[in-house]
Amino acid sequence: MTASTALLTDRYELTMVDAAIRAGTHDRRSVFEAFGRSLPAGRRYGVVAGTGRLLELIEGFRFQDAELEFLSEHRIVSAPTLDWLAGYRFSGTITGYREGELYFPNSPILVVESSFAEGVLLETLILSVLNYDSAVAGAASRMVSAARGRPLAEMGSRRTGERSAIAAARAAYIAGFAATSNLEAGRTWGVPTMGTAAHAFTMLHDTEEEAFRAQVAALGPGTTLLVDTYDVAEGVRTAVRVAGPELGAVRLDSGDLLTLVSAVRAQLDELGNRDTKITVTNDLDEYTIAALAATPVDSYGVGTSVVTGSGSPASGMVYKLVARQDNAGEWISVAKKSPEKATHGGRKHPVRALSASGIATSETIYVGAAAPSVVPGRMLHTRLMTDGVADAVFTGPHGVASARERRAIALRELPPEAFRLAAGEPALPTVYVDAEPSATRR
Amino acid sequence: MTASTALLTDRYELTMVDAAIRAGTHDRRSVFEAFGRSLPAGRRYGVVAGTGRLLELIEGFRFQDAELEFLSEHRIVSAPTLDWLAGYRFSGTITGYREGELYFPNSPILVVESSFAEGVLLETLILSVLNYDSAVAGAASRMVSAARGRPLAEMGSRRTGERSAIAAARAAYIAGFAATSNLEAGRTWGVPTMGTAAHAFTMLHDTEEEAFRAQVAALGPGTTLLVDTYDVAEGVRTAVRVAGPELGAVRLDSGDLLTLVSAVRAQLDELGNRDTKITVTNDLDEYTIAALAATPVDSYGVGTSVVTGSGSPASGMVYKLVARQDNAGEWISVAKKSPEKATHGGRKHPVRALSASGIATSETIYVGAAAPSVVPGRMLHTRLMTDGVADAVFTGPHGVASARERRAIALRELPPEAFRLAAGEPALPTVYVDAEPSATRR
Numbered sequence: 001m002t003a004s005t006a007l008l009t010d011r012y013e014l015t016m017v018d019a020a021i022r023a024g025t026h027d028r029r030s031v032f033e034a035f036g037r038s039l040p041a042g043r044r045y046g047v048v049a050g051t052g053r054l055l056e057l058i059e060g061f062r063f064q065d066a067e068l069e070f071l072s073e074h075r076i077v078s079a080p081t082l083d084w085l086a087g088y089r090f091s092g093t094i095t096g097y098r099e100g101e102l103y104f105p106n107s108p109i110l111v112v113e114s115s116f117a118e119g120v121l122l123e124t125l126i127l128s129v130l131n132y133d134s135a136v137a138g139a140a141s142r143m144v145s146a147a148r149g150r151p152l153a154e155m156g157s158r159r160t161g162e163r164s165a166i167a168a169a170r171a172a173y174i175a176g177f178a179a180t181s182n183l184e185a186g187r188t189w190g191v192p193t194m195g196t197a198a199h200a201f202t203m204l205h206d207t208e209e210e211a212f213r214a215q216v217a218a219l220g221p222g223t224t225l226l227v228d229t230y231d232v233a234e235g236v237r238t239a240v241r242v243a244g245p246e247l248g249a250v251r252l253d254s255g256d257l258l259t260l261v262s263a264v265r266a267q268l269d270e271l272g273n274r275d276t277k278i279t280v281t282n283d284l285d286e287y288t289i290a291a292l293a294a295t296p297v298d299s300y301g302v303g304t305s306v307v308t309g310s311g312s313p314a315s316g317m318v319y320k321l322v323a324r325q326d327n328a329g330e331w332i333s334v335a336k337k338s339p340e341k342a343t344h345g346g347r348k349h350p351v352r353a354l355s356a357s358g359i360a361t362s363e364t365i366y367v368g369a370a371a372p373s374v375v376p377g378r379m380l381h382t383r384l385m386t387d388g389v390a391d392a393v394f395t396g397p398h399g400v401a402s403a404r405e406r407r408a409i410a411l412r413e414l415p416p417e418a419f420r421l422a423a424g425e426p427a428l429p430t431v432y433v434d435a436e437p438s439a440t441r442r
Numbered sequence: 443m444t445a446s447t448a449l450l451t452d453r454y455e456l457t458m459v460d461a462a463i464r465a466g467t468h469d470r471r472s473v474f475e476a477f478g479r480s481l482p483a484g485r486r487y488g489v490v491a492g493t494g495r496l497l498e499l500i501e502g503f504r505f506q507d508a509e510l511e512f513l514s515e516h517r518i519v520s521a522p523t524l525d526w527l528a529g530y531r532f533s534g535t536i537t538g539y540r541e542g543e544l545y546f547p548n549s550p551i552l553v554v555e556s557s558f559a560e561g562v563l564l565e566t567l568i569l570s571v572l573n574y575d576s577a578v579a580g581a582a583s584r585m586v587s588a589a590r591g592r593p594l595a596e597m598g599s600r601r602t603g604e605r606s607a608i609a610a611a612r613a614a615y616i617a618g619f620a621a622t623s624n625l626e627a628g629r630t631w632g633v634p635t636m637g638t639a640a641h642a643f644t645m646l647h648d649t650e651e652e653a654f655r656a657q658v659a660a661l662g663p664g665t666t667l668l669v670d671t672y673d674v675a676e677g678v679r680t681a682v683r684v685a686g687p688e689l690g691a692v693r694l695d696s697g698d699l700l701t702l703v704s705a706v707r708a709q710l711d712e713l714g715n716r717d718t719k720i721t722v723t724n725d726l727d728e729y730t731i732a733a734l735a736a737t738p739v740d741s742y743g744v745g746t747s748v749v750t751g752s753g754s755p756a757s758g759m760v761y762k763l764v765a766r767q768d769n770a771g772e773w774i775s776v777a778k779k780s781p782e783k784a785t786h787g788g789r790k791h792p793v794r795a796l797s798a799s800g801i802a803t804s805e806t807i808y809v810g811a812a813a814p815s816v817v818p819g820r821m822l823h824t825r826l827m828t829d830g831v832a833d834a835v836f837t838g839p840h841g842v843a844s845a846r847e848r849r850a851i852a853l854r855e856l857p858p859e860a861f862r863l864a865a866g867e868p869a870l871p872t873v874y875v876d877a878e879p880s881a882t883r884r
Contacts (some may be wrong), residue, residue, distance in 0.1 A: 010624065014625070015660070015661060019639070019656045020643070020656065070629045124624075161603055183450075183452070199763075204462060204467055
């Protein structure tokens with residue numbers, strides 16, 4: 001384990017700083033922007049996630065002796081650059097979408113204003129966090145809609161890198177999941193945790209009944225018993241016999257859930273356990289969750305599909321230089337020219353345009369100058385970090401709770417077609433309003 | 443950052459331990475097995491990755507005051523279990539496939555022998571590491587074959603969680619990639635690092651030429667210049683003018699590479715830069731890499747597709763109790779009964795069966811007793827950890843280097859159809875040989 005986040009970085013960021021220091025261009029004031037050219041395939045909207053933990057990681061981005069030694073030993077940068085890195089602390093300003101906010105193609109999610117060298121060093125860290133966390137949150141949000149109010153638990157830690165698992169639990173919670181199986185996410189981010197037993201626990205004991213008795217003795221009759229290790233109907237009977245009328249829930253982790261859930265509900269009712277709930281956890285995604293809406297299921301546990309972004313494991317965000325000063329201190333908008341990767345230069349001011357009834361009609365991006373105050377809509381940018389210090393409102397468990405609320409509020413503004421699961425166009429068009437002609441220089 | 447790996451765990455593992463301690467069953471000797479029921483869709487073989495770093499994480503799996511306090515405060519386990527966890531240190535034995543070894547459906551990749559409680563606690567950590575790292579290695583290995591000897595660099599850190607990025611770089615290197623952009627992977631695992639500059643560096647400067655001069659001044663003429671920020675042909679001309687005949691390489695990150703690579707090669711040759719190489723980095727996967735084999739490309743940089751497992755971001759491995767002792771100390775093979783998740787109980791002894799000419803013919807798994815010594819083939823299990831102490835041969839950068847060799851050696855045994863990119867059946871059938879009737883108890 002390494003405490004510093006400074007080497008969570010692509011080598012070319014350091015070689016660019018090295019060359020820029022040598023050329024005397026490293027200190028030019030610059031504006032970098034993180035955005036996605038498109039949403040993950042077929043999605044109607046995206047959910048910004050990762051911002052709060054990113055701010056904390058940026059504050060921890062320092063080159064200490066161990067990192068400098070590695071860079072020196074492998075001759076990755078020159079001696080003057082090593083000195084500069086030793087004193088590095090991001091001292092710029094970060095503006096952006098609040099965590100939990102929705103985004104659309106080209107929404108300027110994060111804007112970093114600093115010297116070129118300070119800003120370019122953060123590229124990989126910013127993209128790793130936003131790309132992964134937003135991939136999870138975007139998928140999770142669709143699952144939450146598909147579940148129509150029934151609670152969802154994230155239990156996919158085993159299907160993603162062991163530390164990504166924490167971020168996934170956090171992102172799914174922001175997107176409306178009720179809980180996670182991941183204990184570290186509980187400790188670090190205040191996400192409620194859940195979980196009782198796996199098939200191994202049943203098989204450890206000589207009979208299913210013995211296993212259920214052991215579990216109820218430890219966790220009380222309100223626990224959730226996993227009833228599909230051997231025969232489901234017998235498992236349910238045993239569960240009710242052991243835990244009685246107070247049995248909290250039974251869990252089904254295999255089989256044809258569409259028919260099984262109704263059969264188990266009928267059996268529980270017949271046994272007098274009308275208050276015992278049914279939770280299902282068998283390779284669910286937004287489509288199977290939606291299909292199960294017709295059954296008497298009470299809650300869902302979701303693994304692989306949520307932590308891998310349900311087919312889109314990376315959000316495709318990029319981090320681009322959009323403006324910089326020249327030697328005279330004049331601002332110059334810059335943009336890459338290649339056809340499919342063209343970028344829109346200049347500082348952006350995004351607004352979620354709203355109809356009179358409060359329904360979003362477009363993502364309007366003012367380029368160069370701020371939106372006129374008469375525009376009907378919601379300004380999307382807020383200050384996240386000033387002079388290298390994160391606004392504490394956005395960090396820690398409190399930031400997670402706020403992000404969860406933000407997503408719920410922002411979602412209410414969307415038109416109904418945004419909630420279709422079928423692949424389609426983004427729910428809102430992205431509209432540019434140029435306040436000044438954007439200059440491209442070479 | 444948290445140093446202990448003990449909360450990288452699903453809550454149900456702790457509640458199972460809690461219930462088992464209360465029932466007095468936690469100390470039953472048990473055998474857990476990690477395996478994949480199938481390969482990722484359409485793949486011909488899998489590559490085991492993550493083992494070495496997993497062994498290190500298991501050694502660091504301890505509950506310290508901070509973890510115990512969280513568990514106590516949230517009443518996740520009872521007081522006797524807290525005491526037991528305070529003294530926890532995995533003291534069992536782990537046997538398995540060497541890292542870099544190939545695997546097939548149901549290959550018993552990792553076998554954990556310990557008390558039930560000691561072994562069940564590691565489920566999430568083991569699966570997180572093996573599932574992610576093997577997903578990357580399996581995809582990377584196909585890319586390496588598709589590149590037909592041309593070197594590949596992994597540069598996808600920005601497309602996966604910031605710590606998964608380190609694991610991805612490590613796994614891709616094990617699977618035959620030549621280098622990574624990720625500096626932490628260089629420091630921690632000894633993976634060679636690479637990278638020079640992004641489009642932002644060109645756009646920081648007033649002209650492309652100025653940017654190239656700055657880069658060559660810092661990194662020497664042997665550097666790689668990114669020539670597609672504005673116009674490729676002009677970029678190549680400028681690059682050669684600035685760096686001269688010693689220009690190391692030009693990088694293309696956009697456009698139709700199939701035609702562009704040949705045009706740039708012709709231009710470089712015409713300018714007298716016959717030794718200047720061409721590297722391409724535009725959203726490549728195994729299929730585009732294979733298509734580019736017909737062009738004069740010299741090396742590839744791969745991002746998103748390799749770190750997200752090229753369509754299969756999790757390998758689908760599971761961790762199952764396969765045998766345990768009863769109160770009398772008798773071993774009992776156990777298995778879940780539900781149809782699609784049925785498991786094969788009992789301790790396994792896998793052999794890569796080989797023909798007389800050394801070509802693999804099947805993955806033969808002896809159940810219950812070891813393979814007879816006369817079987818022609820290679821024993822696949824080796825001891826990885828004894829009494830909770832990892833065999834140092836498998837850990838650290840040295841373990842990574844050995845794993846890289848292991849994959850190369852194992853790959854040479856495969857029949858030619860294993861290297862087809864098209865979706866198909868596993869290259870080897872998995873064959874079970876039961877040495878004893880497997881008993882299932884309930």
